Amino acid sequence: MEVKMTVKIEIFTKNLELTERLNNYVETKVEKLEKFLEEVDESRVDLSHAKTARNANDRYVAQITLRGRGFILRSEERSDSIFSAVDAALDKMRRQIRRYKGKRPRGRGDGQTIAAAIEVPEEDYEIDELPIVVRRKRFMLTPMDEQEAIEQMKLLGHENFFVFFNANTNEFNVLYMRRDGSYGIIIPEIG
Template sequence: MTPQIEVFTRNLELTDRLRDYVTKKVSKLNKLINDVEDTRVDLSYVKSARSASDRQVAQITIRGKGFILRSEERADDLFAAIDEAVDKMQRQISRFKGKRQRGRGDGTPASEVAREPVAEETPTDIEEMPIIARRKTFSLVPMDEMEAIEQMKLLGHEDFFVFYNANTNAINVLYTRRDGTYGLIEPKLG
Protein backbone atom coordinates (compact mmCIF):
# COMPACT_ATOMS: atom_id res chain seq x y z
CA MET A 1 0.00 0.00 0.00
CA THR A 2 1.39 3.39 -0.93
CA PRO A 3 1.33 6.09 1.73
CA GLN A 4 -1.24 8.87 1.54
CA ILE A 5 -0.04 12.11 -0.02
CA GLU A 6 -1.34 15.11 1.91
CA VAL A 7 -1.62 18.39 -0.01
CA PHE A 8 -1.93 21.69 1.85
CA THR A 9 -2.29 25.14 0.31
CA ARG A 10 -1.86 28.69 1.53
CA ASN A 11 -3.09 31.78 -0.32
CA LEU A 12 -4.31 29.74 -3.29
CA GLU A 13 -7.13 27.37 -4.20
CA LEU A 14 -6.50 23.63 -4.55
CA THR A 15 -8.22 22.59 -7.77
CA ASP A 16 -8.79 18.99 -8.83
CA ARG A 17 -6.32 19.47 -11.68
CA LEU A 18 -3.64 20.70 -9.27
CA ARG A 19 -4.30 17.87 -6.78
CA ASP A 20 -4.12 15.24 -9.55
CA TYR A 21 -0.88 16.74 -10.87
CA VAL A 22 0.74 16.71 -7.42
CA THR A 23 -0.44 13.17 -6.68
CA LYS A 24 0.85 11.87 -10.02
CA LYS A 25 4.28 13.51 -9.66
CA VAL A 26 4.87 12.85 -5.95
CA SER A 27 3.65 9.23 -5.97
CA LYS A 28 6.66 8.42 -8.17
CA LEU A 29 8.93 9.55 -5.31
CA ASN A 30 7.40 7.08 -2.87
CA LYS A 31 8.39 4.25 -5.22
CA LEU A 32 12.06 5.30 -5.05
CA ILE A 33 12.47 4.82 -1.31
CA ASN A 34 11.24 2.23 1.19
CA ASP A 35 9.70 2.73 4.64
CA VAL A 36 7.86 5.97 3.76
CA GLU A 37 5.35 6.76 6.50
CA ASP A 38 3.82 9.96 5.11
CA THR A 39 4.32 12.50 2.37
CA ARG A 40 3.26 16.13 2.70
CA VAL A 41 3.14 18.71 -0.08
CA ASP A 42 2.74 22.39 0.83
CA LEU A 43 1.81 24.77 -1.98
CA SER A 44 1.67 28.50 -1.41
CA TYR A 45 1.55 31.86 -3.07
CA VAL A 46 3.84 34.41 -1.40
CA LYS A 47 2.76 37.83 -2.58
CA SER A 48 5.46 39.57 -0.53
CA ALA A 49 8.33 37.94 -2.44
CA ARG A 50 10.67 40.46 -4.04
CA SER A 51 10.77 38.76 -7.39
CA ALA A 52 7.69 37.59 -9.27
CA SER A 53 9.58 34.40 -10.13
CA ASP A 54 9.73 33.48 -6.42
CA ARG A 55 6.04 33.80 -5.58
CA GLN A 56 4.82 30.25 -6.30
CA VAL A 57 6.30 27.87 -3.69
CA ALA A 58 6.19 24.06 -3.59
CA GLN A 59 7.60 22.18 -0.60
CA ILE A 60 7.71 18.37 -0.34
CA THR A 61 8.39 16.57 2.95
CA ILE A 62 8.82 12.80 3.09
CA ARG A 63 8.95 11.17 6.51
CA GLY A 64 9.95 7.59 7.00
CA LYS A 65 11.49 5.22 9.47
CA GLY A 66 14.63 7.06 10.58
CA PHE A 67 14.64 9.87 8.04
CA ILE A 68 13.02 13.12 6.97
CA LEU A 69 13.69 14.53 3.50
CA ARG A 70 12.53 17.97 2.42
CA SER A 71 12.77 20.00 -0.77
CA GLU A 72 11.45 23.46 -1.56
CA GLU A 73 11.44 25.29 -4.85
CA ARG A 74 10.07 28.62 -6.06
CA ALA A 75 9.03 29.66 -9.55
CA ASP A 76 6.70 32.01 -11.39
CA ASP A 77 4.44 29.04 -12.27
CA LEU A 78 3.17 26.63 -9.60
CA PHE A 79 3.48 23.58 -11.86
CA ALA A 80 7.11 24.49 -12.60
CA ALA A 81 7.79 24.84 -8.86
CA ILE A 82 6.28 21.38 -8.27
CA ASP A 83 8.42 19.86 -11.04
CA GLU A 84 11.59 21.46 -9.66
CA ALA A 85 10.79 20.33 -6.09
CA VAL A 86 10.19 16.75 -7.32
CA ASP A 87 13.50 16.78 -9.23
CA LYS A 88 15.33 18.08 -6.18
CA MET A 89 13.71 15.42 -3.99
CA GLN A 90 14.74 12.68 -6.44
CA ARG A 91 18.37 13.83 -6.10
CA GLN A 92 18.06 13.88 -2.31
CA ILE A 93 16.58 10.38 -2.24
CA SER A 94 19.39 8.94 -4.37
CA ARG A 95 21.96 10.77 -2.24
CA PHE A 96 20.31 9.52 0.96
CA LYS A 97 20.13 5.94 -0.31
CA GLY A 98 23.83 6.05 -1.17
CA LYS A 99 24.72 7.20 2.35
CA ARG A 100 22.41 4.63 3.88
CA GLN A 101 23.97 1.70 2.03
CA ARG A 102 27.38 2.50 3.49
CA GLY A 103 25.90 1.93 6.94
CA ARG A 104 25.63 3.84 10.16
CA GLY A 105 26.78 2.79 13.62
CA ASP A 106 26.04 -0.71 14.77
CA GLY A 107 22.33 -0.48 13.94
CA THR A 108 21.25 -0.50 17.58
CA PRO A 109 18.07 1.54 18.04
CA ALA A 110 18.38 4.67 20.15
CA SER A 111 15.65 3.37 22.47
CA GLU A 112 17.84 0.42 23.48
CA VAL A 113 20.95 2.50 23.99
CA ALA A 114 19.36 5.39 25.87
CA ARG A 115 19.76 5.59 29.61
CA GLU A 116 16.91 5.96 32.10
CA PRO A 117 14.74 9.01 31.42
CA VAL A 118 15.10 11.96 33.75
CA ALA A 119 11.91 12.88 35.62
CA GLU A 120 10.38 16.09 34.34
CA GLU A 121 10.20 19.01 36.72
CA THR A 122 6.84 20.72 36.99
CA PRO A 123 6.81 24.42 37.72
CA THR A 124 5.01 25.43 40.92
CA ASP A 125 3.73 28.72 39.57
CA ILE A 126 1.95 28.31 36.23
CA GLU A 127 1.58 32.06 35.62
CA GLU A 128 5.36 32.55 35.37
CA MET A 129 5.77 29.90 32.65
CA PRO A 130 6.93 31.21 29.27
CA ILE A 131 4.65 30.46 26.35
CA ILE A 132 5.79 27.57 24.18
CA ALA A 133 4.57 28.46 20.71
CA ARG A 134 5.46 25.14 19.11
CA ARG A 135 6.36 21.69 20.38
CA LYS A 136 7.99 19.16 18.09
CA THR A 137 8.77 15.48 18.61
CA PHE A 138 10.84 13.28 16.37
CA SER A 139 12.60 9.92 16.43
CA LEU A 140 16.35 9.86 16.83
CA VAL A 141 18.36 7.42 14.76
CA PRO A 142 21.98 6.71 15.74
CA MET A 143 24.40 8.33 13.28
CA ASP A 144 27.93 9.69 13.25
CA GLU A 145 28.88 13.35 12.95
CA MET A 146 29.44 13.28 9.18
CA GLU A 147 26.03 11.74 8.58
CA ALA A 148 24.50 14.38 10.87
CA ILE A 149 26.04 17.09 8.68
CA GLU A 150 24.59 15.36 5.61
CA GLN A 151 21.12 15.09 7.22
CA MET A 152 21.32 18.75 8.24
CA LYS A 153 21.96 19.70 4.60
CA LEU A 154 19.26 17.35 3.26
CA LEU A 155 16.65 18.85 5.58
CA GLY A 156 17.66 22.38 4.69
CA HIS A 157 18.37 23.26 8.30
CA GLU A 158 20.63 26.29 8.29
CA ASP A 159 21.33 26.76 11.99
CA PHE A 160 21.33 23.51 13.98
CA PHE A 161 20.55 19.79 13.97
CA VAL A 162 19.87 17.52 16.98
CA PHE A 163 21.01 13.89 16.61
CA TYR A 164 21.95 10.77 18.57
CA ASN A 165 25.69 10.26 18.18
CA ALA A 166 26.37 6.54 17.63
CA ASN A 167 30.05 7.00 18.55
CA THR A 168 29.45 8.57 21.97
CA ASN A 169 25.96 7.16 22.71
CA ALA A 170 24.70 10.64 23.56
CA ILE A 171 22.43 13.30 22.10
CA ASN A 172 24.44 16.03 20.37
CA VAL A 173 23.63 19.35 18.71
CA LEU A 174 25.38 20.22 15.46
CA TYR A 175 25.36 23.90 14.51
CA THR A 176 26.69 26.17 11.78
CA ARG A 177 29.19 28.78 12.91
CA ARG A 178 29.44 32.28 11.42
CA ASP A 179 32.60 31.39 9.51
CA GLY A 180 30.81 28.51 7.73
CA THR A 181 32.36 25.69 9.79
CA TYR A 182 30.40 23.44 12.11
CA GLY A 183 30.31 23.25 15.89
CA LEU A 184 29.22 20.30 18.03
CA ILE A 185 27.59 20.56 21.46
CA GLU A 186 28.02 17.44 23.60
CA PRO A 187 25.86 17.91 26.73
CA LYS A 188 26.68 16.06 29.95
CA LEU A 189 24.52 15.60 33.01
CA GLY A 190 25.86 17.67 35.89
Protein backbone atom coordinates in the same frame (compact mmCIF):
# COMPACT_ATOMS: atom_id res chain seq x y z
CA MET B 1 -0.83 -11.79 -4.82
CA GLU B 2 0.51 -9.04 -2.56
CA VAL B 3 -1.11 -5.62 -2.84
CA LYS B 4 1.16 -2.71 -2.05
CA MET B 5 -0.42 0.05 0.01
CA THR B 6 0.47 3.53 -1.08
CA VAL B 7 1.10 6.27 1.44
CA LYS B 8 -1.55 8.96 1.64
CA ILE B 9 -0.29 12.26 0.31
CA GLU B 10 -1.34 15.26 2.39
CA ILE B 11 -1.56 18.51 0.44
CA PHE B 12 -1.77 21.86 2.24
CA THR B 13 -2.16 25.26 0.61
CA LYS B 14 -1.64 28.84 1.73
CA ASN B 15 -2.96 31.81 -0.31
CA LEU B 16 -3.70 29.37 -3.11
CA GLU B 17 -6.77 27.40 -4.24
CA LEU B 18 -6.25 23.66 -4.54
CA THR B 19 -8.00 22.90 -7.81
CA GLU B 20 -8.79 19.35 -8.86
CA ARG B 21 -6.22 19.64 -11.67
CA LEU B 22 -3.49 20.77 -9.25
CA ASN B 23 -4.43 18.10 -6.70
CA ASN B 24 -4.29 15.32 -9.33
CA TYR B 25 -1.02 16.67 -10.73
CA VAL B 26 0.68 16.71 -7.32
CA GLU B 27 -0.64 13.28 -6.28
CA THR B 28 0.40 11.66 -9.56
CA LYS B 29 3.91 13.11 -9.40
CA VAL B 30 4.55 12.48 -5.69
CA GLU B 31 3.27 8.87 -5.90
CA LYS B 32 6.09 8.16 -8.36
CA LEU B 33 8.64 8.90 -5.62
CA GLU B 34 7.69 5.57 -3.99
CA LYS B 35 9.57 3.67 -6.69
CA PHE B 36 12.76 5.42 -5.52
CA LEU B 37 12.17 5.08 -1.77
CA GLU B 38 9.77 2.44 -0.44
CA GLU B 39 10.03 3.10 3.33
CA VAL B 40 7.98 6.33 3.26
CA ASP B 41 5.43 6.58 6.10
CA GLU B 42 4.22 10.15 5.44
CA SER B 43 4.17 12.38 2.38
CA ARG B 44 3.33 16.06 2.81
CA VAL B 45 3.18 18.74 0.13
CA ASP B 46 2.86 22.43 1.04
CA LEU B 47 1.91 24.80 -1.77
CA SER B 48 1.75 28.55 -1.35
CA HIS B 49 1.54 31.82 -3.20
CA ALA B 50 3.54 34.79 -1.88
CA LYS B 51 1.99 37.91 -3.36
CA THR B 52 4.68 40.14 -1.88
CA ALA B 53 7.72 38.24 -3.19
CA ARG B 54 10.39 40.61 -4.51
CA ASN B 55 10.86 38.57 -7.65
CA ALA B 56 7.90 37.36 -9.73
CA ASN B 57 9.78 34.10 -10.31
CA ASP B 58 9.61 33.36 -6.56
CA ARG B 59 5.87 33.83 -6.02
CA TYR B 60 4.84 30.17 -6.03
CA VAL B 61 6.41 27.84 -3.48
CA ALA B 62 6.26 24.03 -3.38
CA GLN B 63 7.68 22.13 -0.42
CA ILE B 64 7.74 18.32 -0.28
CA THR B 65 8.44 16.42 2.94
CA LEU B 66 8.89 12.65 3.16
CA ARG B 67 9.09 10.93 6.54
CA GLY B 68 10.02 7.34 7.16
CA ARG B 69 11.76 5.09 9.62
CA GLY B 70 14.89 7.01 10.52
CA PHE B 71 14.78 9.80 7.94
CA ILE B 72 13.13 13.07 6.99
CA LEU B 73 13.74 14.43 3.49
CA ARG B 74 12.55 17.89 2.48
CA SER B 75 12.80 19.93 -0.69
CA GLU B 76 11.52 23.42 -1.44
CA GLU B 77 11.52 25.31 -4.69
CA ARG B 78 10.07 28.58 -5.97
CA SER B 79 8.92 29.53 -9.44
CA ASP B 80 6.61 31.76 -11.45
CA SER B 81 4.01 28.96 -11.71
CA ILE B 82 2.90 26.43 -9.11
CA PHE B 83 3.32 23.53 -11.55
CA SER B 84 6.95 24.39 -12.33
CA ALA B 85 7.62 24.88 -8.59
CA VAL B 86 6.25 21.36 -7.95
CA ASP B 87 8.40 19.93 -10.77
CA ALA B 88 11.54 21.64 -9.45
CA ALA B 89 10.83 20.44 -5.88
CA LEU B 90 10.34 16.89 -7.20
CA ASP B 91 13.66 17.01 -9.07
CA LYS B 92 15.39 18.21 -5.92
CA MET B 93 13.70 15.45 -3.87
CA ARG B 94 14.87 12.78 -6.32
CA ARG B 95 18.46 14.02 -5.88
CA GLN B 96 18.05 13.94 -2.09
CA ILE B 97 16.67 10.39 -2.26
CA ARG B 98 19.66 9.27 -4.37
CA ARG B 99 22.02 10.94 -1.91
CA TYR B 100 20.21 9.38 1.08
CA LYS B 101 20.21 5.91 -0.44
CA GLY B 102 23.90 6.23 -1.23
CA LYS B 103 24.75 6.97 2.43
CA ARG B 104 22.74 4.12 3.95
CA PRO B 105 24.74 1.11 5.10
CA ARG B 106 23.97 -1.95 3.04
CA GLY B 107 25.68 -5.22 3.78
CA ARG B 108 26.74 -7.44 0.91
CA GLY B 109 27.36 -10.46 3.11
CA ASP B 110 29.11 -12.39 0.36
CA GLY B 111 32.70 -11.23 0.93
CA GLN B 112 32.90 -9.29 -2.33
CA THR B 113 34.94 -6.14 -2.54
CA ILE B 114 33.11 -2.88 -3.14
CA ALA B 115 34.53 -2.61 -6.66
CA ALA B 116 33.24 -6.08 -7.54
CA ALA B 117 29.81 -5.47 -5.98
CA ILE B 118 29.20 -2.19 -7.80
CA GLU B 119 28.78 -2.52 -11.52
CA VAL B 120 27.48 0.85 -12.70
CA PRO B 121 27.86 1.79 -16.36
CA GLU B 122 29.57 5.17 -16.69
CA GLU B 123 26.71 6.75 -18.64
CA ASP B 124 24.26 6.04 -15.77
CA TYR B 125 26.45 7.77 -13.19
CA GLU B 126 25.45 11.33 -12.34
CA ILE B 127 27.44 13.85 -10.39
CA ASP B 128 25.24 16.34 -8.58
CA GLU B 129 26.39 19.87 -9.19
CA LEU B 130 27.78 21.65 -6.19
CA PRO B 131 25.44 24.33 -4.92
CA ILE B 132 26.48 27.90 -5.61
CA VAL B 133 25.98 30.69 -3.08
CA VAL B 134 24.05 33.32 -5.00
CA ARG B 135 23.47 35.79 -2.21
CA ARG B 136 25.34 36.94 0.86
CA LYS B 137 23.73 39.05 3.52
CA ARG B 138 25.37 41.05 6.30
CA PHE B 139 23.51 42.40 9.27
CA MET B 140 24.33 43.89 12.65
CA LEU B 141 23.73 41.67 15.65
CA THR B 142 22.43 43.31 18.79
CA PRO B 143 22.99 41.24 21.93
CA MET B 144 19.66 39.97 23.30
CA ASP B 145 18.27 37.21 25.46
CA GLU B 146 16.17 34.28 24.21
CA GLN B 147 12.79 35.96 24.84
CA GLU B 148 13.86 39.07 22.93
CA ALA B 149 15.04 36.83 20.08
CA ILE B 150 11.61 35.14 19.92
CA GLU B 151 9.88 38.53 19.81
CA GLN B 152 12.28 39.78 17.12
CA MET B 153 11.75 36.61 15.08
CA LYS B 154 7.98 37.15 15.19
CA LEU B 155 8.28 40.85 14.33
CA LEU B 156 10.45 40.12 11.30
CA GLY B 157 8.07 37.41 10.11
CA HIS B 158 10.81 34.77 10.05
CA GLU B 159 9.07 31.42 10.18
CA ASN B 160 12.06 29.08 10.11
CA PHE B 161 14.99 30.49 12.06
CA PHE B 162 16.61 33.57 13.59
CA VAL B 163 20.33 34.09 14.25
CA PHE B 164 21.23 36.17 17.30
CA PHE B 165 24.02 36.91 19.78
CA ASN B 166 22.91 35.65 23.20
CA ALA B 167 23.66 38.38 25.77
CA ASN B 168 23.48 35.87 28.65
CA THR B 169 25.99 33.36 27.25
CA ASN B 170 28.07 35.57 24.91
CA GLU B 171 27.54 33.04 22.11
CA PHE B 172 25.95 33.02 18.69
CA ASN B 173 22.68 31.07 18.71
CA VAL B 174 20.17 29.98 16.11
CA LEU B 175 16.55 30.10 17.24
CA TYR B 176 14.10 27.95 15.30
CA MET B 177 10.43 27.05 15.48
CA ARG B 178 9.59 23.39 15.94
CA ARG B 179 6.61 21.69 14.28
CA ASP B 180 4.66 21.68 17.55
CA GLY B 181 4.94 25.48 17.82
CA SER B 182 7.60 25.48 20.53
CA TYR B 183 11.10 26.88 19.98
CA GLY B 184 14.53 25.31 19.89
CA ILE B 185 18.00 26.83 20.07
CA ILE B 186 21.09 25.62 18.26
CA ILE B 187 24.37 26.53 19.93
CA PRO B 188 27.23 26.17 17.43
CA GLU B 189 30.57 24.95 18.73
CA ILE B 190 33.87 24.80 16.93
CA GLY B 191 35.20 21.25 17.03
